[in-house]
Amino acid sequence: MKKIEAFIRPEKLEDIKVILKKLDLNGMSLSQVMGCGNQKGWKEFIRGAEVDVNFLPKIKIEVVVPDEQVDTVIDHITETARTGEAGDGKIFVFDIAEAVRIRTGERGNDAICHTK
Template identity: 70%
Template sequence: MKKIEAFIRPEQLEDMKEILDTLQLSGLSIMQVMGCGNQKGWKEFVRGAEIDYQFLPKIKMEMIVLDEQADSVVDSIVSKAYTGEFGDGKIFISDIGDAVRIRTGERGRKAVR
């Protein structure tokens, strides 16, 4: 199993939800986060003082998928989130040792399906 964490632009969220239906994924967690990277943020003047906004709003998506689904999920996220500009985001993929569905006690692949 793989954990996929994707940091994307907020305006891309609706496109990302389509991935769930298209790839028949069973779950997705979404969080609103703030972050910075190559995009750097912006500067504004408020009451004559310069304010440097280094953190920009992003959406963090987390999902656990089976090993054989990971490549297609990552490819789908990249194709939907790509604009070619700084701030398109990043995807992190890590291995998951086990999973447990609390309601039934199922473990491993059965818990993710």
């Protein structure tokens, strides 16, 4: 199992949610975050003083998927989130040692996949 963390532009969220639903993923977590990278931000004047605003709003999506779905999920997120401009985001992949569905006690892939 792998955990995929994708940092995307907020305006791409709805498109990504549609794609992940089509991939029949069982669940995801979303967080509103602030970050900086190549996009650089902008300058503002606040009470006459110049201020660099280099932390920009992003959305962090977290999903845990079976190993065989990792490349498909990454490809779909990348294709959907890409604008070609700085600030499109990043995707990180982590190994997951174990997953447990609290309600049923299911473990491993059974805990992250749909149940009847």
